[in-house]
Amino acid sequence: MAKVIKLRKGLDINLKGKATRETLTVGCPGEYALVPDDFHGVKPKVVVKEGDAVKAGDALFVDKLHPEVKFVSPVSGTVSQVERGDRRKLLSIRVKADGKQEARQFDTKGDVKALMLESGLFAFLRQRPYDVVANPEDMPKAIFVSAFNSMPLAQDFEYVLQGQEAEFQAGLSALAKLARVYLGVSAKQTAKALTEAKDCEVNIFDGPAPAGNVGVQINHVNPVNKGELVWTMGAEEVIFLGRLVKTGKVDFTHTIALAGSEVKEPKYYKVKVGQKLTTLLNEKLKIKNEKSDEGSVRIINGNVMTGLKTTAEGFLGAHATEVNVIPEGDHADEMLGWIMPRFNTFSTHRSYFSWLFGKKKEYVIDARIKGGERHMIMSGEYDKVFPMDIYAGYLVKAIIAGDIDRQEALGIYEVAPEDFAIAEFVDSSKLELQRIVREGLDILRKENA
Amino acid sequence: MNPIKKLFDNIHPYVEEGGKFHAFRSLVDGFETFAFVPNTTSRVGSVNIHDAIDSKRIMSLVVIALLPALFFGMYNVGYQNALATGHLADATFWGMFWYGFLAVLPKIIVSYVVGLGIEFVVAQWKNEEIQEGFLVSGIIIPMIVPVTCPLWMLAIAVAFSVILAKEIFGGTGMNIFNPALITRAFLFFSYPSAMTGDATVWVSQDTIFGLGYKAADAYTAATPLGEAAQAGFTGFAPETIENAITGLIPGCIGETSVIAIALGGLLLLWTGVASWKTMLSVFVGGAATGYLMQALGLTNILWYEHLVLGGFAFGAVFMATDPVTSARTECGKYVYGLLIGFIAVLVRVLNPGYPEGMMLAILLMNLFASLIDYCFVQSNINMRAKRATLK
Numbered sequence: 001m002a003k004v005i006k007l008r009k010g011l012d013i014n015l016k017g018k019a020t021r022e023t024l025t026v027g028c029p030g031e032y033a034l035v036p037d038d039f040h041g042v043k044p045k046v047v048v049k050e051g052d053a054v055k056a057g058d059a060l061f062v063d064k065l066h067p068e069v070k071f072v073s074p075v076s077g078t079v080s081q082v083e084r085g086d087r088r089k090l091l092s093i094r095v096k097a098d099g100k101q102e103a104r105q106f107d108t109k110g111d112v113k114a115l116m117l118e119s120g121l122f123a124f125l126r127q128r129p130y131d132v133v134a135n136p137e138d139m140p141k142a143i144f145v146s147a148f149n150s151m152p153l154a155q156d157f158e159y160v161l162q163g164q165e166a167e168f169q170a171g172l173s174a175l176a177k178l179a180r181v182y183l184g185v186s187a188k189q190t191a192k193a194l195t196e197a198k199d200c201e202v203n204i205f206d207g208p209a210p211a212g213n214v215g216v217q218i219n220h221v222n223p224v225n226k227g228e229l230v231w232t233m234g235a236e237e238v239i240f241l242g243r244l245v246k247t248g249k250v251d252f253t254h255t256i257a258l259a260g261s262e263v264k265e266p267k268y269y270k271v272k273v274g275q276k277l278t279t280l281l282n283e284k285l286k287i288k289n290e291k292s293d294e295g296s297v298r299i300i301n302g303n304v305m306t307g308l309k310t311t312a313e314g315f316l317g318a319h320a321t322e323v324n325v326i327p328e329g330d331h332a333d334e335m336l337g338w339i340m341p342r343f344n345t346f347s348t349h350r351s352y353f354s355w356l357f358g359k360k361k362e363y364v365i366d367a368r369i370k371g372g373e374r375h376m377i378m379s380g381e382y383d384k385v386f387p388m389d390i391y392a393g394y395l396v397k398a399i400i401a402g403d404i405d406r407q408e409a410l411g412i413y414e415v416a417p418e419d420f421a422i423a424e425f426v427d428s429s430k431l432e433l434q435r436i437v438r439e440g441l442d443i444l445r446k447e448n449a
Numbered sequence: 450m451n452p453i454k455k456l457f458d459n460i461h462p463y464v465e466e467g468g469k470f471h472a473f474r475s476l477v478d479g480f481e482t483f484a485f486v487p488n489t490t491s492r493v494g495s496v497n498i499h500d501a502i503d504s505k506r507i508m509s510l511v512v513i514a515l516l517p518a519l520f521f522g523m524y525n526v527g528y529q530n531a532l533a534t535g536h537l538a539d540a541t542f543w544g545m546f547w548y549g550f551l552a553v554l555p556k557i558i559v560s561y562v563v564g565l566g567i568e569f570v571v572a573q574w575k576n577e578e579i580q581e582g583f584l585v586s587g588i589i590i591p592m593i594v595p596v597t598c599p600l601w602m603l604a605i606a607v608a609f610s611v612i613l614a615k616e617i618f619g620g621t622g623m624n625i626f627n628p629a630l631i632t633r634a635f636l637f638f639s640y641p642s643a644m645t646g647d648a649t650v651w652v653s654q655d656t657i658f659g660l661g662y663k664a665a666d667a668y669t670a671a672t673p674l675g676e677a678a679q680a681g682f683t684g685f686a687p688e689t690i691e692n693a694i695t696g697l698i699p700g701c702i703g704e705t706s707v708i709a710i711a712l713g714g715l716l717l718l719w720t721g722v723a724s725w726k727t728m729l730s731v732f733v734g735g736a737a738t739g740y741l742m743q744a745l746g747l748t749n750i751l752w753y754e755h756l757v758l759g760g761f762a763f764g765a766v767f768m769a770t771d772p773v774t775s776a777r778t779e780c781g782k783y784v785y786g787l788l789i790g791f792i793a794v795l796v797r798v799l800n801p802g803y804p805e806g807m808m809l810a811i812l813l814m815n816l817f818a819s820l821i822d823y824c825f826v827q828s829n830i831n832m833r834a835k836r837a838t839l840k
Contacts, residue, residue, distance in 0.1 A: 349506070
């Protein structure tokens with residue numbers, strides 16, 4: 001029987017607009033894009049030219065420092081644009097799909113790592129410390145996969161997994177050839193493919209968000225010490241790997257949740273990595289013109305807690321398992337917020353009344369910060385929602401102060417920005433914790449290089 | 450569109466960089482963020498949704514929690530005046546309250562005008578938003594001085610503490626000492642006669658706008674703790690302790706009533722603004738030390754009498770729990786609170802010169818709070834280092 005790890009700290013935020021268990025398929029033609037920024041820590045080097053014909057699985061760009069790490073096209077078609085921004089920064093490589101779905105055939109008999117590198121699957125591995133794309137020269141002490149996302153409006157992986165159990169297991173078994181694999185399962189998940197998965201150690205996590213964060217699971221199962229590193233992979237990406245191992249072809253089709261209070265009928269959709277969001281969002285939002293002044297919406301590439309704001313013209317992020325749409329709220333003009341009861345407002349604080357309505361009530365929360373940024377005033381706010389044995393507030397202070405020795409001592413190697421998402425939500429001083437941690441990790445990585 | 454919102458929108462161009470009245474940017478900003486929840490939305494790369502709690506709401510809650518003690522304090526000022534002049538029988542409730550209200554209001558105004566004035570100037574100068582911390586300090590300060598404290602002294606003390614105890618450290622959240630207590634300490638050490646003196650300071654002895662009564666001779670009324678510090682003290686009469694709980698004793702304006710303080714304390718605990726760990730530990734520390742001192746024969750004050758007399762309850766509920774200057778680690782809060790209780794009673798019992806120890810105890814522990822935290826954080830660091838070497 002798998003070990004059950006009970007977590008007490010954390011917070012489940014009950015948002016309106018959860019996806020119902022129904023999957024629709026979105027037609028695949030149109031433009032796809034691979035965005036290098038989705039793969040943090042990579043210096044991209046483009047290996048195709050505009051007009052080149054590519055198959056699914058052909059490299060579009062590689063990492064300058066490790067050219068063997070390839071980032072491949074999700075579809076077959078022609079490269080339509082290599083988009084660059086300021087100082088020629090590579091923003092995206094776009095591929096116009098030809099609708100033929102031709103995929104490059106890989107030899108699955110050889111070494112798993114070589115196969116993953118060649119087919120672009122290796123690019124989905126992330127390493128901790130630093131939360132960046134893994135380095136193929138490293139030898140990780142373990143690979144962690146979390147089979148659930150506990151954040152609000154997240155995809156339900158157990159639902160997505162239905163019918164793909166064999167691929168998932170094949171992916172886990174392939175990963176097990178690289179290092180010891182740990183699978184984190186939620187106490188609510190009962191699928192045998194998860195709880196009785198083979199070639200890995202299953203741990204069951206019982207507790208509120210962010211229990212589904214792989215960082216929290218690492219901290220409780222096999223924490224990262226200085227000088228050690230672990231790799232992590234998203235659960236759907238394990239399915240990609242399983243398909244590759246079984247068929248020799250890459251297929252980045254996955255089932256994402258389109259959820260949030262501003263979505264007409266929140267459901268699941270079968271899409272591909274890098275798909276243009278217009279094909280997905282078309283007519284599905286409550287407000288047609290998201291640029292109109294009043295009542296505009298915020299489209300989030302990924303989860304509402306960790307994803308990036310984007311537009312309908314954007315492309316589905318490489319790691320995104322959902323697209324959330326919430327009100328922007330920039331014309332709310334709420335009066336005297338510091339003293340009004342604000343019954344419909346969600347807060348963990350008892351000076352609001354959401355404690356009165358129980359945990360079942362669903363809330364619409366807009367993108368306003370709802371206060372000014374201050375120095376850290378209240379104590380213990382972060383610790384209540386930060387289920388690791390790390391003093392979150394002190395770590396954040398050490399990062400702000402730029403004190404690298406202290407960051408190391410306080411455990412910065414174990415965290416990723418997403419682990420601070422809930423703490424950032426509850427913070428009454430409104431500090432941008434994820435940004436602070438991201439910048440701290442980037443500086444530390446540079447210093448240690 | 451809301452007319453008030455429109456008004457602010459019309460003012461904006463004038464106070465922005467390069468505008469005619471740019472010097473008032475922080476002031477307009479301060480009022481606007483009080484009138485409306487800011488419409489700013491989160492940036493790309495940070496969390497997309499936020500909890501509705503902010504420091505304005507937290508600070509306002511503390512002010513609300515202070516109101517029972519403040520209103521009772523006003524009533525008590527009138528009550529003590531009537532008692533001292535022998536007019537208790539013909540004084541009315543509202544007469545006494547309005548008398549106290551008029552005696553206290555100028556202090557509140559001076560405290561806020563001086564303190565917030567400095568905050569606005571600093572915010573303008575540093576191009577920052579106004580920080581709300583002084584909303585709380587500004588109302589605590591008039592509550593922890595004697596009613597006869599001259600306004601000019603109060604103004605100097607507030608300016609001293611806001612500038613030297615808070616702003617030079619970087620503002621609310623960065624200060625080491627509680628600004629309200631620094632104000633009191635400044636007054637106490639600079640103008641001792643006005644703060645304890647010959648025991649004439651505790652009771653207002655003159656009429657205000659025709660309200661209240663004038664004392665014929667200088668009336669002396671020591672606080673119960675002051676009495677206890679004098680030679681030959683054998684113990685309190687039971688009614689003194691009863692009065693200390695209801696609050697009808699001479700003392701600083703807001704500190705006398707345990708019941709009124711408890712009402713505020715319950716609100717702070719229920720909303721989680723104050724840490725129950727700190728608050729409870731202060732009382733436990735004080736009670737244990739008081740019991741020990743009495744058992745050793747060093748004092749005739751019983752352990753529970755320490756908790757209800759003087760500034761102990763007020764300090765434990767409103768000052769020791771200040772999140773910025775108290776210990777920030779959860780275990781550290783116990784140590785911090787216990788030591789405050791311990792030192793406060795220790796000063797009361799063993800120091801013959803000064804009957805009250807709460808202010809000094811909290812200020813001393815403000816200084817040691819980071820050291821307490823350091824020990825607990827260090828144990829986490831050691832655990833991590835040990836884990837790394839064990840592998």
